[in-house]
Amino acid sequence: MRRRMWLIGSLAAIVVAGLTAPALAQRPVKIGVLTPLSPPGDAAAGQFIVRGAKMGADDVNARGGILGGRKIELVIEDDSGTPEKGAAGYRKLVSQDRVAAVLGQFHSSVAVAVQDLAEQLKVPIFMTQASARSLTERHLNYTFRTHVIDTDRVQLWNRWIKQQGYKRVAMLAENTDYGIGLVEDSKKLFKTMDVQAELKSIVFDRAVVDLTPQLLEIKSWRPDLVVNIGVGTPSYLILRQAYDVGLFPATPMLVSYDMPARPEFWKNMGEKGTYTAFMVYYHPTMKLTPRGEAFRTKYREQFKEDPVYAALNGYAQVALIADALNAAKSDASDDLVKSLLANKFEGWNGTISFSRGEGPYWQQWTPPMLVLQYTKPEMPFTEAKILFPTEFKTGDLLLAPKR
Amino acid sequence: MDWHLLTQYVLAGLVIGVIYSLMALGITFIYSIMKMINWAMGEFYMIGSYVQYALLATVLGPERWYLALPLAMGSVFLLGMLTQRFLLRPMYVGGVERRDEYATIITIALMVLFRNLAIVLGGPNQYAPRDYARPTTIGTLPISGNRFVALIGTLVLLALFYLLIKKTWLGRAFRGAAQNRVGIQTAGVDVLRLDMLAFGVGVALAAAAGALLAPDFLVYPENGAISTFKGFEIIVIGGLGSILGSLVGGVLLGVIEALGSVFLSPGYKDLYGFVVLIALLVVRPTGLFGERERTV
Numbered sequence A: 001m002r003r004r005m006w007l008i009g010s011l012a013a014i015v016v017a018g019l020t021a022p023a024l025a026q027r028p029v030k031i032g033v034l035t036p037l038s039p040p041g042d043a044a045a046g047q048f049i050v051r052g053a054k055m056g057a058d059d060v061n062a063r064g065g066i067l068g069g070r071k072i073e074l075v076i077e078d079d080s081g082t083p084e085k086g087a088a089g090y091r092k093l094v095s096q097d098r099v100a101a102v103l104g105q106f107h108s109s110v111a112v113a114v115q116d117l118a119e120q121l122k123v124p125i126f127m128t129q130a131s132a133r134s135l136t137e138r139h140l141n142y143t144f145r146t147h148v149i150d151t152d153r154v155q156l157w158n159r160w161i162k163q164q165g166y167k168r169v170a171m172l173a174e175n176t177d178y179g180i181g182l183v184e185d186s187k188k189l190f191k192t193m194d195v196q197a198e199l200k201s202i203v204f205d206r207a208v209v210d211l212t213p214q215l216l217e218i219k220s221w222r223p224d225l226v227v228n229i230g231v232g233t234p235s236y237l238i239l240r241q242a243y244d245v246g247l248f249p250a251t252p253m254l255v256s257y258d259m260p261a262r263p264e265f266w267k268n269m270g271e272k273g274t275y276t277a278f279m280v281y282y283h284p285t286m287k288l289t290p291r292g293e294a295f296r297t298k299y300r301e302q303f304k305e306d307p308v309y310a311a312l313n314g315y316a317q318v319a320l321i322a323d324a325l326n327a328a329k330s331d332a333s334d335d336l337v338k339s340l341l342a343n344k345f346e347g348w349n350g351t352i353s354f355s356r357g358e359g360p361y362w363q364q365w366t367p368p369m370l371v372l373q374y375t376k377p378e379m380p381f382t383e384a385k386i387l388f389p390t391e392f393k394t395g396d397l398l399l400a401p402k403r
Numbered sequence B: 001m002d003w004h005l006l007t008q009y010v011l012a013g014l015v016i017g018v019i020y021s022l023m024a025l026g027i028t029f030i031y032s033i034m035k036m037i038n039w040a041m042g043e044f045y046m047i048g049s050y051v052q053y054a055l056l057a058t059v060l061g062p063e064r065w066y067l068a069l070p071l072a073m074g075s076v077f078l079l080g081m082l083t084q085r086f087l088l089r090p091m092y093v094g095g096v097e098r099r100d101e102y103a104t105i106i107t108i109a110l111m112v113l114f115r116n117l118a119i120v121l122g123g124p125n126q127y128a129p130r131d132y133a134r135p136t137t138i139g140t141l142p143i144s145g146n147r148f149v150a151l152i153g154t155l156v157l158l159a160l161f162y163l164l165i166k167k168t169w170l171g172r173a174f175r176g177a178a179q180n181r182v183g184i185q186t187a188g189v190d191v192l193r194l195d196m197l198a199f200g201v202g203v204a205l206a207a208a209a210g211a212l213l214a215p216d217f218l219v220y221p222e223n224g225a226i227s228t229f230k231g232f233e234i235i236v237i238g239g240l241g242s243i244l245g246s247l248v249g250g251v252l253l254g255v256i257e258a259l260g261s262v263f264l265s266p267g268y269k270d271l272y273g274f275v276v277l278i279a280l281l282v283v284r285p286t287g288l289f290g291e292r293e294r295t296v
Helices: A002-025 A043-062 A083-095 A108-121 A150-164 A177-192 A212-221 A233-244 A264-273 A290-303 A309-328 A333-342 B003-034 B041-057 B062-092 B099-122 B145-167 B169-179 B181-186 B191-217 B224-238 B243-263 B266-283
Strands: A029-035 A072-078 A101-105 A125-127 A143-145 A168-174 A198-204 A225-229 A253-255 A277-280 A344-346 A351-353 A370-373 A385-388 B136-138 B141-143
Touching (some): A029 A083, A043 A072, A043 A101, A043 A290, A043 A309, A072 A083, A083 A101, A083 A108, A101 A108, A101 A309, A108 A125, A108 A143, A108 A177, A125 A309, A150 A177, A150 A225, A150 A277, A150 A370, A150 A385, A168 A177, A177 A225, A198 A212, A198 B266, A212 B243, A225 A233, A233 A253, A290 A309, A309 A333, A309 A344, B003 B141, B003 B145, B003 B169, B041 B062, B041 B099, B041 B224, B062 B191, B141 B145, B145 B243, B181 B191, B191 B224, B224 B243
Parallel strands (some): A168 A225
Antiparallel strands (some): A277 A370
8 A cells, every 4th residue: 555655656746747847947037128108207118118129029939939948028017217116116027026137228317226226136237228328337237238328429419519510509408317417428528529619508307397488598598509308208398399489490409319210209299390300329221130120020010110219129138138048048147147248149230249348338339329300291200311420411401491 | 687588488487377377276166165185186187188189189170179178178077077976975975084084085096097097098108289379479478379379268267267156156156165065055055066066167177277288288197297286386375265366376386487497497496386385384374365264
């Protein structure tokens, strides 16, 4: 009887082991997407990042997954563009969901709070579109960025300002790490880059919705260019209210990031959006890597529109993490960090590699930047004129006729 | 000092102050009649802006914008009456001991519910109704046609509200309820029905502000937050329960914020109103036009 019980027990153990072994092998690798999906964050950007990340996960899973067949599972968390929600979301992703890495950071103010936690909890955080210089300048071990640094952004527009020969430049910036950082960088780099223009900067509270007095003040100063440093709703408010007080488009306005590239821009702006100049990191005429090209084709098929940068970068970051985990042969965070530093990876428009360089060039990879302009109402993003850098130029800045 | 520019700042503050006063009027009206604070006022503002946008974008088109405002107000008026009937009425029919706490919990719950419903139904993105009026000028101030319409619309609504309160039987009943809820019941007025109308009218005023400002301040789930907190500031400055106080408080707040943001710092624009508010509370705790509550 006793021997029989042993036999049954052993058989049961073998069966259970046989059943659970494949199950363990199939345990998914979780990747967190912590991004703004509700106001006051730039929710449209967050949605594009999630869209791209999902396509990235589907792509990796369709090719058989990673680490010997394990699928990637995304865990999506909304940071609402606020540091406190960002920190809570990151903590939840790491402690409850046990993710291997977190991507999707868009607002620099949130990213600053989250990257401190990343150092404590030792799970890498990826900046998808957070560009404050300090993020990588702090030389933290678990922070990686595949997006531009504000200093580079300022350098580009300074070069453009010099080329245009502007004498008076006004900046209207929100009071976030992003806005204040860009104003400070501009003040510094105006001197070092010998930009022969006077600079007037106004920093406003991001929660304020009526910017009429500030725009009237700028208008009376008679600038040659206004730089719009709002993110999401504030950026739209600046554009629309500048139009209403007669500042824009009589005076050219440069939007500091790629918000006008998104499909909802014309819905929100109507004809008021004509003559908007803006910075982008991707243009549909760009030659992409085979990975980027495959993504672009699939995106166009699926959504019947051209991808925007946020989606491209969300996609590429999932692919990057998957490749790095494969190269590490482990889903442990420290192995992932080592792998990211030791290897080269295929991005959406080139090879991504991370080094620990000087200043903000620490675990940093920078995409290209362009200045574009819409020259007619409802102009598709694909047709926007490239104004700068000169080597990619497809048109000159078009000034609006007087109203 | 550039006087031309100074007049522009003052006018800009005046215009926005008058529009904000609509929100304050809604809050103070509900408080006067029902003796409760509606913390979800901003969400009724938000719903008004969404209804306005939806109507202009689908059924009406920008050319029939003048129909969108009454429809937005009407729909929020009905929603307000339903809210009062099913959620707030228990406060007054003997079932609730702590009325203030009940009203706070219910209206904060409504705030969360409406805000999340807006995200579920309309997504988290911002929308802007198409412009329905051409840019114009008021004195020295260049202004969008939409904001000019909002200013005129607000003044018309304030005048209509004044007429309703001062010249109609219903207005007399409202004033009676504001003075003594028990007293008007002895005169045969159904105070619960009056509450329903008062709550509907109050939230419809917030919806009007939302609808009128939708093209300028955009439509998104949290767009009522700023107006709500301006509304509360205004009623404390102007005096709780005073119609004139709402208008004067609104104008004062608008001008102070406009001048403070230009001559001091735009980074603390929301602070200037609070500084004035605190100073005023020290010298006149009832606000500019408020009166001490009479207790028997």
